[in-house]
Amino acid sequence: MKLAVxxxxxxxxxxxxxxFVNTRAQLPILGNIILKTxxxxxxxxxxxxxxxxxxxxxxxxxxEGEIAVPAKTISxxxxxxxxxxxxxxxxxxxxxxxxxxxxxxVSGMNTSDFPKIEDIIGKNAVIFKKLDFNKAISKVLFCAxxxxxxxxxxxxxxxxxxxxxxxxxxxxxxxxxxxxxLPKGVSFEKVILPRNFVSELLHIGESDNFSFEIKxxxxxxxxxxxxxxxxxxxxxxSYPNFENIIPKEAKTKVRVGKEELLRATKxxxxxxxxxxxxxxxxxxxxxLKISAESGKSGSQEGSIEAKVEGEEVEIVFNYRFIEEFxxxVEGEEVEIxLSNTTSPGVFLDPKDPDFLHLIMPVKxxx
Numbered sequence: 001m002k003l004a005v006x007x008x009x010x011x012x013x014x015x016x017x018x019x020f021v022n023t024r025a026q027l028p029i030l031g032n033i034i035l036k037t038x039x040x041x042x043x044x045x046x047x048x049x050x051x052x053x054x055x056x057x058x059x060x061x062x063x064e065g066e067i068a069v070p071a072k073t074i075s076x077x078x079x080x081x082x083x084x085x086x087x088x089x090x091x092x093x094x095x096x097x098x099x100x101x102x103x104x105x106v107s108g109m110n111t112s113d114f115p116k117i118e119d120i121i122g123k124n125a126v127i128f129k130k131l132d133f134n135k136a137i138s139k140v141l142f143c144a145x146x147x148x149x150x151x152x153x154x155x156x157x158x159x160x161x162x163x164x165x166x167x168x169x170x171x172x173x174x175x176x177x178x179x180x181x182l183p184k185g186v187s188f189e190k191v192i193l194p195r196n197f198v199s200e201l202l203h204i205g206e207s208d209n210f211s212f213e214i215k216x217x218x219x220x221x222x223x224x225x226x227x228x229x230x231x232x233x234x235x236x237x238s239y240p241n242f243e244n245i246i247p248k249e250a251k252t253k254v255r256v257g258k259e260e261l262l263r264a265t266k267x268x269x270x271x272x273x274x275x276x277x278x279x280x281x282x283x284x285x286x287x288l289k290i291s292a293e294s295g296k297s298g299s300q301e302g303s304i305e306a307k308v309e310g311e312e313v314e315i316v317f318n319y320r321f322i323e324e325f326x327x328x329v330e331g332e333e334v335e336i337x338l339s340n341t342t343s344p345g346v347f348l349d350p351k352d353p354d355f356l357h358l359i360m361p362v363k364x365x366x
Contacts (some may be wrong), residue, residue: 001065001090007081009057014075021071022048029113032068037061045117051197052231054119068109118231121224125211126185136167136178139328144195145171152237155192174321179354188214192235250337252310258334262326264302268292272319278362279319315341316362325357
């Protein structure tokens with residue numbers, strides 16, 4: 001294998017590809033990136049057995065071939081080279097790297113033990129607008145659980161229902177749901193994608209659209225954008241029936257300014273952090289009072305103006321959940337709907353009627 005490629009292109013591609021490498025895997029080959037030449041391009045391949053990436057960039061290829069090289073080593077070398085042309089040449093299990101001012105050799109491995117990675121997407125792929133997808137993911141991803149003992153809720157649910165695509169995430173204490181228009185050609189009913197993989201989709205590619213395909217028999221999802229093909233396993237199992245916990249009606253509705261609520265929540269958090277993150281939300285006729293207390297630091301109470309419909313109510317929430325919801329709200333106001341002290345609070349963004357967020361109240365012992 002012998003080729004020339006631009007340092008800036010190769011460095012950027014290696015940084016992206018390295019995120020899919022498993023350096024702690026029992027199989028040493030998984031700590032490597034495959035460099036594989038094609039007619040006029042260099043393809044980089046990496047996998048951690050759950051998620052995979054295949055990425056190509058333009059190159060001047062003199063001799064075709066492939067080699068596996070340690071991801072960290074090759075990434076650090078290339079990122080510190082001067083901009084300009086880099087020559088790569090593989091001889092047996094060694095990769096020679098050369099520029100006008102640098103020459104180095106990296107010990108590599110044979111690629112025969114490397115798992116097969118998808119590098120093309122099928123003809124049944126569906127086109128999706130990346131901006132719409134990214135907005136939806138950013139509004140639900142933070143709710144996905146990190147508890148690996150319940151793998152189903154560590155992922156993001158994509159549900160095909162009533163000609164809409166429901167994107168849902170929960171950790172058992174809160175839930176986010178964003179509804180999107182369904183692209184033509186979607187045939188799957190519901191799939192669950194791993195949280196880490198969905199997060200990667202936010203940061204990869206610059207095109208306005210991307211293609212995706214669900215292979216349910218292989219339990220696999222494939223995404224393609226620009227010159228990148230990403231593959232992920234699907235999470236198996238039954239996702240919780242989240243629709244049953246969404247309150248059907250509210251006894252109290254509150255409209256309040258987003259920035260005012262965020263400020264009041266942050267002030268309360270100073271004391272709430274030492275009291276299991278609990279803040280008390282009290283809805284009055286025309287205001288919202290947020291208070292917190294700590295046996296160590298003291299207590300506080302803040303009041304903000306609000307438009308209130310319905311009954312007065314007092315409920316306790318985890319302040320962090322309120323704060324993280326407010327960080328993804330687009331509008332200047334938020335609406336809070338409450339049924340009672342034990343039912344989840346419904347948090348809405350009036351500017352985005354297709355977005356819904358639930359927060360379970362904290363049970364306080366008398």
